[in-house]
Amino acid sequence: MKRQRRCAVVCLLALLGLALAGAPLAPGSAADETLTLTVLATTDMHGNVWPHDYLLGRPVERGLAKVATYVKQVRARQPNTLLVDCGDTFQGTPLAYLYAEKYPSEPNPVVAAMNALGYDAMAVGNHEFNFGLRPLWRIKEQAQFPLLAANVASTYHDSRRDFPPYLIRTVGGVRVAILGMVTPAVPRWDPPAHRVGYEFRDLVETARQYVPELRRKADLVILIIHSGLGRDPVSGEREQELYPEEDHVWDIAEQAPGLDAIFFGHSHQELPGKVVNGVLLVQAKNWAQSVAEAEFVLTRTGERWQVTEKSSRLVPMDASIAADPEILELTRAAHERTEQYLNTVLGEVGEEVSARTGRVEDHPLVELIQRAQLHYGRAEVSLAALFSTATRWRAGPLTIRDVYRLYFYENKLYTVEITGAQLKQALEYSARSFNTYPWPADGSPLADLPGYNYDMAEGVSYQIDVSRPPGERIVNLQFQGAPLAPERKLRVALNSYRWSGGGAYDMLRHARVVHETDQEVRELIIAYLLEQKEKKFIPATDRNWEIIPAEARAAIIKWATTPPPPRPPQPAAAPAPAAAR
Template sequence: MDEITLTILETSDVHGNVFPINYGTNQHADVGLAKISTLIKQEKAKNEATLVLDNGDVIQGTPFTYHYARMNNNQENPMTLAMNQIGYEASVFGNHEFNYGRDLLDRTVQASQFPWLAANIVDDTTGEPFYGQPYIIKTFPSGLKVAVLGLTTQYIPNWEQQDHIQGMEFKDVVVTAKTWVPYIKEQETPDVMIISYHGGFERDLDTGEATEKLTGENQGYQLCQEVEGIDILLTGHQHRLIADQTINGVTVLQPGNNGIVLGKVIVDLAHDGDKWKIVDTQSQLLSTGGVNPDQTILETVTSYEQATQAWLDQPIGTIKGDMVVHDPLAIRLQDNPLIEFINQVQMDVAGVNISHTALFNNDSPGFPSHVTMRDVVSNYIYPNTLQVIRISGQDIKDALEQSATYFKQYNGSDIEINERFTTPKPQHYNYDMWEGIDYTIDIRRPEGERITQLDYQGAPVQMNETYDVVMNNYRAGGGGDYLMYKDKPVIKDIQTDMSELIANYILRHKEIEATVDGNWKVIY
């Protein structure tokens, strides 16, 4: 045989989607591993030399996985069951793999019929890979030898609860790749060298211009430029749709999120002596739109889905007034009953009188008059817990200025959102709205000078005084570039998921009145 074609199939950021459903509306959606499985079967039927990889963030993200993790986890993880049946060769750890704690993650890894890879997650004592396997080698009957090195964004300690990553050190992915790629090429002599990296691109793919602060969260562009010997870079984390693209001769791919597409790389090789040599590579995205879900996958996890749906339909209370999201932008321009309610829950649980939260995305529906668990998890979509941290008045001012960058400077016509919060993926969750302080944001002014009023209990906030503020654990760790919060004293750590806290609050009060005190506004 003188020529061969290798097919590499990638999923990333599946985020707990198996069934083709939107859990907020219970309507059909072109998402999930069941549809992906159909596409994978079709591709395997075309080419025996096929490699199926997941790039991380697979076990968290829907009510389906939340219900399993919090109420049904004495059974095997349903995502593992589906992935085992599909026949994944390996998966990389994503940042959200750690959200439910080490016990659940360790059991998930043990039940997987494929290895989980992360060369840069090491034991903080020995320096050895924490989960044992940094890479895999796949040899096909033709003798074709493929290496896959797994890497995970090193920024995880800035988001994750520390007890979930105890004993781990997250090394720089570029430094790690510079060590492992030459080692693999020398020791294993693969014909194709793949890096599967749960991270994205920090620069424009065409111009190389920086598109975000170079924090180390996304280093895909740097990997392509600085690490010799990479043939293909599979990426994720940013939820982008990237195909038909190369950087410095490296073919790159990123298949969105939720299983809306399957990423595919076609590698044509020719035999050259005793080695296979790459002749050409192409990358593309295969849509799940109109694809029939694989019924065998659905049947495998049907009992989990039925339990989830019963839980989601539980009535928990009523809303008196209007807490429905009619216009996401309007909610971010002035105090709103929905945001005030979530802040009220946080302050009640934490026992403090200053709080902030966000409207996480533009699909948040708000609360109807009769509330079920489905409504709660549709609005609070992350498994965040709460922390009370002690910060200065200056920290509050700096945090508000950071939030105020959500808006472009007002041009006299339309209110526009800063691209940093929409591109390459929506980050509306990084715009916070506060309760317990009174403030005004003037978006006619330049960034850094927009907070024109900042009061606490009827008097100006003192820059050198300290204040106890409750917020989610992601923000308390500095997530979203709120670096003013990093390493501040933690006064209280509340280890219960916010969605559970909201549900318990509604169950306790039975009827919630939609109120708004107008403590903040945006002017223009």
């Protein structure tokens, strides 16, 4: 009897389960309380829309058109998806330059592509200020998504000029708060005219101000920010940086409780995901080389949703992902116009020139930059850096593309008045870029410093004694054939980045300007080449500086011209690891 009764109860429960399976679910039932939401993020796209390297003139595996294909694939399988960007978006390629400077009244192709793709929001990046405020304001007007910057206070009190701090979107019934910020180091790199009316405030303090408010208003709170991690991603040790205010993503995670995730950029690194103090940190690769994808599982409790799981990964925009035809067609005219511009012939290169030794000896390509700056800056001395030692001009037609390879940053030209003592101080600071000689057999002669912060001078002659300690290396500094007196005043041409304090050249920052141009240094180099009667570029220098002692000079030139050893074969890449709480 007990067995029969037990069978009867089991059969009754089975029938009841079938009946319930076919019935509509009541609101708030257990099966109704879980939702998955996806956030896709890009960062530091720098005007890369087409999968094309404009400096080399060839296809590459990157760009917003490839991102578009992946975004559409995700949206097809997951309707609860947000798409955000972490800044440095509208500067960096010749295409971006042309539509900021040459054709500012026409629709910006990068903005048009982002509008078509349906971005929800982006954080302002430091390079958004490179072209000045009017181009930035035009971008704001054209964008169908907000440019967020909670830590940028504005004196304009005008929605066309102010940057909103955050956006709240409802996705699948979940209220999502998107807070945006930008590194407050912008004044270190751009002149005051490019940021007048704006004040850049501390990142951690701003996060502490807004996160509690957003936590009350939203179920999911994320930060999109143009700032680096500021720590070693494995050890968590603080990194040594030139600007203490620049990179604070890790600090925000530790000191501003209430965030669920931070999507960040600026450092051109990538991080598949790391949890710090319960906050998921994710960084996509620059130039739209990868997309950060984070998945949040939320459970509803009463009227509120709570994050119960979160994970992230990076999706490379490799050959397996084709460029989206819609985005390509939308921006085709801009792309073709850019290629036509880059192919403009300026003259002829007499013999191939490689910049491999451009930072270790006086070099003809650097000499060209210096000569243009001296000429258009009406200066006695010029300071300039070589941005890439990979620059190479082949023998044959000299085009704008070649000049772009040599000078790809957006800098204006300033001429300042400084003393001989300040110039020597700047050259000593620059000479820190060398390790002290003799160098170990397996060591590098160059210190671990960005090459674009190593300035060379023209208009004076000097030697860099790398056997001496940093700060005591500039010897035999002469101007017009005589030792340069510390009190001697000089008219020195330099770019706007250096004048603003870029590279922490504090001795040059905001020096008295005696002359300035409204053109990019690259455009001045182009104009200088066009003005020359001899249209053939013949590599030559005046050898006004050198490294000593002689054996150190020979060793460092040999080091610079020796190809690196081939890399050993790499194992097949495993899928990017996910981070989860």
